[in-house]
Amino acid sequence: MLSRIAGSLFWIGRYLERAENISRILEVKLQQFLEDPTVDERAASSSLLGAMGLDMPEHTDELIDAGAVLRYLWYDPDSPSSVRAIVAAVRQSARRIRETISPELWEAINTTYNEVFSASFTAIRPTASLQLVRLRCVQIAGLASQTMVHDEAYHFFLLGQSLERVDMTSRLISTVAVEGNTLVAWTRALRAVGGHHAFNRTYFGEGDYLDAARFLIVDRRFPHSLVYGLQAVQDSLGELDPINVKARQDPTARLVGRTRSRMEYLDASELIEGLEDRMEQVQVACAQVSGELTDRYFAGIEVSVWHREVLVCD
Helix, strand or coil: CCCCHHHHHHHHHHHHHHHHHHHHHHHHHHHHHCCCCCCHHHHHHHHHHHHCCCCCCCCCCCCCCHHHEEEEHCCCCCCCHHHHHHHHHHHHHHHHHHCCCCCHHHHHHHHHHHHCCCCHHHHHHHHHHHHHHHHHHHHHHHHHHHHHHCCCHHHHHHHHHHHHHHHHHHHHHHHHHCCCCHHHHHHHHHHHHHHHHHHHHHCCCCCCHHHHHHHHHHHCCCCCCHHHHHHHHHHHHHHHHHHHHHCCCCCCCCCHHHHHHHHHHHHHHHCCCCCCHCCCHHHHHHHHHHHHHHHHCCCCCCCCCECCEEEEEE
């Protein structure tokens, strides 16, 4: 497969997942501010940016509050971390490979771009625009699954999607560790990945903070758990290089497997011991996997990359 196609599909998967994650996280954070007026908005906003590996631009004197975070992560097309910039990157990557993706998929991407850059996007309530982007990302990912042949091209898309999902979930779990492993903090993390309803169904509405940790980290049935996502990464690597992966000769697959196995068989109480350090190890592994994939499959082509979790272009 051409590096241009593989790289574009990988980054489309990452971009879409990140845009959906940002929309969910901001929804939860805004709801928190509305429900609890005692929350220190500046501290919570700084914590949110820190969890995502981001800082406000150095040249700005703007106070870090909910409004500033919305502008930085949502509305400002000149901010490389904003959803507007990410949606533009999705469209740019899709244009490079129009011959590979289905007309329906391209139409959904193009429509989303036009909506996000329309005048009405900044005029509607933030919660409405957050919901719009979240639903569009789910729609586009669904169209990719339903209209693409599940060959190498599709597995590059899945690799990007799964790797970004693992990275962001680990960052959300890191915020829980900072906030003291309370059920309230775990509940916010569950809501941020769209998993609160699934968690309540699994534990019949009686789950505690240890159950929440188990659900988000090692539950093999929940698509946003770390173990599920790492297994998805390993499965796609196996589709791209079946001989070496099955023979355990692929260093990238071994790294993913080691990262998963360090968590998979621990008790919930063991999982939350040193949780922040454990999540940092996951993030380092994700960055290393992304770098190895770039060197192996995308080297020598113009692709967008994450630098300190900020979107830039080479």
